[in-house]
Amino acid sequence: EIVMTQSPDTLSVSPGERATLSCRASQDVSSDLAWYQQKPGQAPRLLIYGASTRATGIPARFSGSWSGTEYTLTISSLQSEDFAVYYCQQYHDWPPLTFGGGTKVEIK
C-alpha cells in the first residue's frame, strides 16, 4: 500500500499570502495524484489531478507541482474561501486508493 504523508498538519496563513502544502508518497506515483479541498460539513472538492492539472472551475491561484515523490499544492494568494482542509490522494497503484492525512489551512 502506498502511504501518503502530508505536512504540515496545520498551516496558519494571512489572507493574501501564499500557502504551500506538501504531500510525500512512500513510493513513486508517477504524478498520479489529486488534491482536494474540504470545508466543514461539506464533501471534498477536486482541485487538481495529474499532479498539476486544475479541475474544471478551479481558480488559477491553485497550482500543483512535484519533484520525485514530493508533491506540492500552492495557493498563490489566499482568499477567505480558501481556508479549509486539503487532502492529497494517489491513484497510481490501487487498490487501495490512498489519501494523505490532510493539512488544515487556517487564518493567521
Added chain:
Amino acid sequence: EVQLLESGGGLVQPGGSLRLSCAASGFTFSRYTISWVRQAPGKGLEWVSGISGDGADTYYADSVKGRFTISRDNFKNTLSLQMNSLRAEDTAVYYCAKDRNWADGFDVWGQGTIITVSS
C-alpha cells in the same frame, strides 16, 4: 446537473447490517467507476470500495473486505454498499464519488450519509 445522492444511513448496533444507496443523475452512469469513501468523525478520508462501470470489477479496502459488498444497477443508475458485521470503527460519513475518467481523481461527490455503529 451532475449529481450523486446517498441514502440509507443511520444508527446500527455492532454486528448489525446496513445497506447504503447512491442515486446518480446528469451523466452516463455506466461509463464510470464509482467508489465509496468514508470519513470518521474528525478524521481524514478513507477509500472503502469501488466498482467498474460495467460492474464486472469490484475493489475493497482491507478494512472492509469480506464484510462489505459493492454493487450497481446501471438501469436504475444506482450504486449500493451492503455493510455486514458492522463495527464501531465503521462509524463515519460515507460518500459516493465518481471517477473523473478512470481512477484519476473523484470529480463528483455526494453530500454523504452518516453511519453510527453503537449499542
